[in-house]
Amino acid sequence: MLYAISTSGEKIRAEKKKKAFCGLCGSPMLAKCGQIKIWHWAHESKKDCDLWYEPETEWHLSWKSQFSSECVEYNFKGHRADVYNKNGVVIEFQNSSISAEEIKKREEFYGKNMIWVINGKKIAQHFFWPASSFWSIASITDHEFIWKHLHQCWKYSNRKIYIDFGELGINKEETAGTRANSDGLFLITSFFNNPKKHRDRFLRSYQIDTHGECLLIERKDFLNEYLT
Numbered sequence: 001m002l003y004a005i006s007t008s009g010e011k012i013r014a015e016k017k018k019k020a021f022c023g024l025c026g027s028p029m030l031a032k033c034g035q036i037k038i039w040h041w042a043h044e045s046k047k048d049c050d051l052w053y054e055p056e057t058e059w060h061l062s063w064k065s066q067f068s069s070e071c072v073e074y075n076f077k078g079h080r081a082d083v084y085n086k087n088g089v090v091i092e093f094q095n096s097s098i099s100a101e102e103i104k105k106r107e108e109f110y111g112k113n114m115i116w117v118i119n120g121k122k123i124a125q126h127f128f129w130p131a132s133s134f135w136s137i138a139s140i141t142d143h144e145f146i147w148k149h150l151h152q153c154w155k156y157s158n159r160k161i162y163i164d165f166g167e168l169g170i171n172k173e174e175t176a177g178t179r180a181n182s183d184g185l186f187l188i189t190s191f192f193n194n195p196k197k198h199r200d201r202f203l204r205s206y207q208i209d210t211h212g213e214c215l216l217i218e219r220k221d222f223l224n225e226y227l228t
Helices: 058-064 100-110 144-154 196-205 219-226
Strands: 003-006 011-013 028-032 040-043 072-076 079-084 090-094 114-119 160-164 185-188 215-218
Touching: 058 079, 058 090, 090 100, 100 114, 100 144, 215 219
Parallel strands: 090 114, 114 160
Antiparallel strands: 003 011, 028 040, 072 079, 079 090, 160 185, 185 215
16 A cells, blocks of 8 residues: 555655554554565555455556545545545556456446556567557467456456556557657557557457457546546
């Protein structure tokens, strides 16, 4: 967790030797202040009180750090939303695998004003950009399961799904195999801005069956929309 509640009732970031408590269950928290990961909190009991908890990676923590403290790890009747922004949008950051049943359960719990952000960095490592077409995959021999699993789980989602491809920039002027300097792009499976043939080729190539459509958006534009 990025935040805990201090003895004076304030929402605080982790600090060495700082005493704080979980904002959801009130149990003591332990400050994790190492040299590699962003400083964060963990339950002293080593068991999280939220049944929907997944072990948080640097990816989770860095995303949460983009938002103001009052919006992060917002308590919702026994569950913590990763982000609940000032416009009432719930943002869930998902790194590990999740079942279709779990997706449906969370979407019903948080309601229609919710979006997903999926960590797609492992997927992006196997992409390149051919000059003559949309994205293609360099090698799928070891990674077909990733896409089949994504297909099976996320096709049942009724919310916006953003796939975070990290720092893999896409520049149509570049030649095949190159990476443009970019602040990150997302694939959005709810809207579409590009020619239909590109979308169909992408979905067909990676065995993604979605009820929505897709476009690419820069990280800064995502933050401009959802930071408020």
